[in-house]
Amino acid sequence: MRREALRRLLGLLRKEFLQIGRDSSALAIAFLLPSILLLLFGYGVSLDAKAVPIALVAEHPDPIAASFMGKFAHSPYFRPQRFLTLESAQKAFAAGRVEGIVLLRSDFGRKVFRGGARIGVIVNGVDANTARLVEGYVQNVAANWLEARARSEGLPSPSLIRADVRVWFNPALASRNYLVPGLMAINMTLTGALLTALVVAREWERGTMEALMATPVRMREILFTKLFPYYVLGMGGMAVSWAMAVWLFGVPFKGSLFVLFATTSLFLLATLVMGLLISSIARNQFLAAQIAIVVTFLPAFILSGFIFDLGSMPAAIRLITYLFAARYFVAILQTIFLAGDIWSVILPNAAALLAMSVLLLAAARFLARKRLD
Amino acid sequence: MARAIFALLLKELLAVLKDKKSRFVLIGPPLIQLFIFGYAATFDLGRIPIAVYDADRSVPSRDLVARFAGSPSFRLVAALKSARRIPELIDSRQAAAALLIDPRFSRDLLQGRRGPIELTVDGRNSNTALLTLGYANEVIADFERDWGKSRGDPPPAAEIVPRAWYNPNLISRLFFVPGLVATLTQVVVLLVVGLSVARERETGTFDQLLVTPLGQLDILIGKGLPGLLIGGFEASLIIIAAVGWFDVPLRGGLFPLYLGLVLFALAVTGIGLMISSLAATQQQALLGAFLFMVPSITLSGFATPIANMPPTVQYLTLLNPLRYFLVVVRGVFLEGAGLGALWQQYWPMALIGLLTLSAAGWLFRRRIY
Numbered sequence: 001m002r003r004e005a006l007r008r009l010l011g012l013l014r015k016e017f018l019q020i021g022r023d024s025s026a027l028a029i030a031f032l033l034p035s036i037l038l039l040l041f042g043y044g045v046s047l048d049a050k051a052v053p054i055a056l057v058a059e060h061p062d063p064i065a066a067s068f069m070g071k072f073a074h075s076p077y078f079r080p081q082r083f084l085t086l087e088s089a090q091k092a093f094a095a096g097r098v099e100g101i102v103l104l105r106s107d108f109g110r111k112v113f114r115g116g117a118r119i120g121v122i123v124n125g126v127d128a129n130t131a132r133l134v135e136g137y138v139q140n141v142a143a144n145w146l147e148a149r150a151r152s153e154g155l156p157s158p159s160l161i162r163a164d165v166r167v168w169f170n171p172a173l174a175s176r177n178y179l180v181p182g183l184m185a186i187n188m189t190l191t192g193a194l195l196t197a198l199v200v201a202r203e204w205e206r207g208t209m210e211a212l213m214a215t216p217v218r219m220r221e222i223l224f225t226k227l228f229p230y231y232v233l234g235m236g237g238m239a240v241s242w243a244m245a246v247w248l249f250g251v252p253f254k255g256s257l258f259v260l261f262a263t264t265s266l267f268l269l270a271t272l273v274m275g276l277l278i279s280s281i282a283r284n285q286f287l288a289a290q291i292a293i294v295v296t297f298l299p300a301f302i303l304s305g306f307i308f309d310l311g312s313m314p315a316a317i318r319l320i321t322y323l324f325a326a327r328y329f330v331a332i333l334q335t336i337f338l339a340g341d342i343w344s345v346i347l348p349n350a351a352a353l354l355a356m357s358v359l360l361l362a363a364a365r366f367l368a369r370k371r372l373d
Numbered sequence: 374m375a376r377a378i379f380a381l382l383l384k385e386l387l388a389v390l391k392d393k394k395s396r397f398v399l400i401g402p403p404l405i406q407l408f409i410f411g412y413a414a415t416f417d418l419g420r421i422p423i424a425v426y427d428a429d430r431s432v433p434s435r436d437l438v439a440r441f442a443g444s445p446s447f448r449l450v451a452a453l454k455s456a457r458r459i460p461e462l463i464d465s466r467q468a469a470a471a472l473l474i475d476p477r478f479s480r481d482l483l484q485g486r487r488g489p490i491e492l493t494v495d496g497r498n499s500n501t502a503l504l505t506l507g508y509a510n511e512v513i514a515d516f517e518r519d520w521g522k523s524r525g526d527p528p529p530a531a532e533i534v535p536r537a538w539y540n541p542n543l544i545s546r547l548f549f550v551p552g553l554v555a556t557l558t559q560v561v562v563l564l565v566v567g568l569s570v571a572r573e574r575e576t577g578t579f580d581q582l583l584v585t586p587l588g589q590l591d592i593l594i595g596k597g598l599p600g601l602l603i604g605g606f607e608a609s610l611i612i613i614a615a616v617g618w619f620d621v622p623l624r625g626g627l628f629p630l631y632l633g634l635v636l637f638a639l640a641v642t643g644i645g646l647m648i649s650s651l652a653a654t655q656q657q658a659l660l661g662a663f664l665f666m667v668p669s670i671t672l673s674g675f676a677t678p679i680a681n682m683p684p685t686v687q688y689l690t691l692l693n694p695l696r697y698f699l700v701v702v703r704g705v706f707l708e709g710a711g712l713g714a715l716w717q718q719y720w721p722m723a724l725i726g727l728l729t730l731s732a733a734g735w736l737f738r739r740r741i742y
Contacts (some may be wrong), residue, residue: 025657033663040668044686045677048499060714093538099680115527118534125540126707128548129416129500132679133537136507143532158529160517162487165506168463178498190663198576198656256661285655286572287395290564292659294402297667298560302410307676309501311469312419317412334497344465 008217012225016199020229026184029194030233034187034241041183042249048175049133053077055089055098060106068104069121070144077137100134112149142253169338180251181333182306183239184241186265189300189326191237192268195230196275197282197292204283223364227272245337255336259346266353267329271296273360274325280367300326328352377587381595389565389599399564399603403557407550407611411619414549414676418504421446424468426453431479433488437516441472446508463495470494470505476484482520541705550619551702552675554611559641559669559695562604563662566645569596570737571658574650583738593646593734600642601635610636615706624709632703633715636722640694643729650736669695697722 020026056072059063072080072295081098083089089101103120111117121138123131146158170177203209212222242260275292282288302308303317304326310318321327328349335345375650390396423441442449450468453459462468470529473491480490492509496502518529540547574700582592612630615621623630644710648661672679673695679687690696697718704710704718 023654023656025654025660029660029663033660033667036664037667037671039669040686042670042691044682046681049678049681083601115529116532118532121533121535123535123537125537125543126548127678128537128540128543128545131537131543132416132507133503135533135537136503136510138535139510139533145528157487160482160487160520161513162489163509163513164489164491166491167494167502167506168493169498170502176497178500190667194659194663198659202656211651282394283660286568287392287398289568289655289659290395290398292407293560293564293666294398295664297663298406298410299687301670302414305498307500308414308416309418309498310421312415312417313413317409320409321413335466337473338497339464342464344461 005218009221009225012217012221013228016225016229020233026195026233029190030230030237031240033191034184034237035244037181037187037190038180038241038244038249042180042244044177045179046175049130049137050076051157052077052100052130052134052137053079053081053098054134055083055092055101056080057083057086057089057101059086059304060104062109064109064112065104067149068108068142068145069102071141072102075137075141078141088305089249093122093124093199096124099130100138102138111372122194141296176249177251177338178334179307180245180249181337182304184238184245184329185304185326185329185333186297186300186306187241188234188238188264188267188329189271189296192230192234192271193275193296195233195284196226196272197278197288198285199226199230200276200279201282201285201288205285220365226276227269230272230275231265231268234272235264237366238264251337253337254340256341259341263329263332263346263350263353266350266357267325267332268324270353270357270360273357273364275365277360277364280364299324303327304330322352325353325356328356377585378591378595381582381587381591381599383598385569385595386602388569388602395602400607403561403607404610404614406557407553407614408618409552411546411550413551413613414545416500416504416545417447417543418501418508420448421470421501421505421508422468423447423461424451424453425449425469425474426456426459426461426471427474428456429474429478433479433482433520434474436520437474437513438472440512440516441509444508444512446529447512461649463493466495466497468495469501470509472509500645546619547621547707549676550615550621551706552699554608554615555637555695555698555702556670556673556675557611558604558608558638560666561607562600562638562641563645563666565603566597566642566654567649567658567662568658569599570646570649571652574652575654586681589734589737592737593730596646597639597642597730600645601638604638604641605634608638610670621706623706625705625711627717629710629712630701630705632712633705633719633722634696636719636726637694637698637701639726640722640729643726643733644694646733647729647736650733664666669693672696674699691721692725694722694725 054072056069069080072078083092086103088099090191091127092098093101101122103122105118105120108117119142121135125131143159150156150158203212246253246328278291282291287342300306303321303324310321310327313321332346332349335342389399425441427438441447441503451462456473459471459473463471471493475489475491478488478490494502494505537543570579573582616623643664645662648665650659652658652661672690673693679690679696682690700718701715704715
């Protein structure tokens with residue numbers, strides 16, 4: 001009997017692998033999609049604003065104003081353009097040719113000596129994040145200029161506090177180093193759920209599920225053979241992503257490959273079963289595809305901590321993020337890559353993934369009974 | 374002929390809307406997503422967990438700590454007795470930043486030297502780290518200003534007076550919610566039309582459709598209009614919610630907004646139909662839809678600015694209809710932009726729509742196997 005079961009299992013597995021091999025789109029989802037996404041993100045997406053076009057206006061162009069504005073030319077963050085009047089600068093600003101305006105009133109040179117000079121900064125608030133970064137960069141340029149001026153004139157430093165700033169794990173603050181590991185989690189969500197969402201639905205839609213039910217194959221064997229080949233594909237996709245992250249993008253990998261392998265397996269299990277679950281609820285490919293898109297990609301993008309900070313979300317939304325496996329995996333990946341095997345992050349998140357897989361598996365097992373309706 | 378097209382249109386709408394599950398999937402999740410993402414998609418940091426070790430324990434150092442604890446941007450998670458626990462708290466992400474006040478802080482400050490402090494930030498998320506540093510600098514600058522004033526120092530030589538146009542409080546929700554109007558509309562339209570031809574190909578009914586008296590254009594209209602109708606309906610719901618619920622100001626007119634919406638929906642419909650008619654199975658169509666949707670959202674300026682991308686990638690974004698519609702939506706909502714200012718966004722979408730729709734119509738007949 002056991003040998004019989006093993007033969008059945010191997011036969012089903014062979015069929016699944018053949019089916020994957022014949023339809024190149026499954027292979028494309030597993031390997032091509034992650035590679036393209038990583039390339040796009042690795043090269044294309046960055047939150048680091050550099051060479052921001054900015055308008056400089058000095059109402060009274062004296063040497064002091066010139067020295068202040070000269071600082072902008074040396075900053076890698078700005079591409080300054082001089083304007084003679086505020087009106088012309090505002091016109092360029094409204095047309096979107098510059099992202100901000102720095103304005104020195106005519107009394108700037110005089111007031112700097114007495115104290116209380118004001119530097120006007122206008123930014124475009126539509127993109128609030130960039131606006132805030134630009135404001136911060138201008139602050140830095142101004143602070144450096146004041147510091148240098150005070151030193152050259154033998155005055156006491158204008159700042160009262162000497163802040164020694166250390167940024168751990170990513171000293172250069174390169175956004176690529178945190179976006180790429182997070183993206184790997186999104187990739188795996190996509191491939192995992194998409195691949196399996198269609199497989200069971202396809203059997204129902206084509207009527208082969210009923211044929212399968214008439215055979216002595218057990219339901220848990222069907223589930224296993226639907227999961228295993230796609231697990232192999234998903235791990236392959238992960239290996240490709242890892243190699244690209246480390247060798248192509250130079251993201252530091254501080255943790256161990258074993259921990260990466262183990263946590264990826266847990267995460268893949270959870271997402272693959274999620275796909276199966278969608279598949280057995282929908283029972284047709286069209287619907288399964290719709291649900292898979294709606295419950296995988298966008299939540300993984302927005303609710304996982306991949307780009308948007310989880311701690312800043314309202315409490316109710318933060319509760320919802322616990323429902324998505326991507327959240328745990330993003331935390332694990334960012335830590336393994338940039339900080340190393342830090343168990344206080346990895347263990348709780350891995351435990352959550354495990355619990356999620358077990359629950360989803362039980363639900364899938366319950367839904368996928370041999371039953372016609 | 375008009376009756377035949379209408380019949381096809383009706384059949385397409387029924388195919389999508391008759392099934393209860395499918396109807397729910399189309400109407401429900403986009404609205405639910407709007408509400409969840411409307412709150413979740415934000416770069417505004419609040420309540421950043423910070424750990425503090427005050428080794429000085431003086432009046433000024435306590436004042437500085439109190440300013441961090443009282444700021445809405447920070448939340449004091451630990452008042453430490455030594456610097457030893459800082460690595461552990463940051464490693465485990467219990468604290469995103471740690472402030473260490475040097476024991477010489479008050480002495481140096483009172484003697485006119487700069488009081489030393491140490492600020493450690495978790496750089497795993499570089500954007501959060503940058504913003505955290507910005508907020509910390511604001512708190513420190515406030516402290517310096519008030520401390521200098523109380524000591525009778527002359528006012529600082531110069532200070533910055535920042536002002537943000539269109540969004541004075543820099544609330545990133547005002548940036549993301551209009552963006553969601555565009556991205557969610559794209560998802561809905563792509564879902565409706567992206568699989569429609571592929572489904573008929575897979576079940577074999579598309580060949581039947583081709584031998585009916587309906588011409589290529591008629592099939593195109595019948596297959597494309599449902600996406601436009603459902604997408605337009607959904608977008609209207611989202612626009613109402615953006616204004617009514619999220620209080621996003623709608624400063625411009627509805628006409629520039631809807632002109633952009635129609636052109637955008639046409640372009641996405643064309644792309645969806647093209648993918649759909651290239652695919653032989655629904656799985657292939659789904660893959661195609663994803664291969665378009667994911668890059669189009671990431672390379673649109675929805676979450677990260679196009680200006681930060683390398684030049685070659687910036688050229689690539691010119692092919693992306695979402696890029697143009699995002700400018701239209703944000704322009705009309707926040708800047709009150711009119712037709713004249715947005716003309717540069719309208720014609721590329723119209724061009725993309727024209728090209729992709731004709732390609733799709735051509736592919737209906739050419740690709741049969």
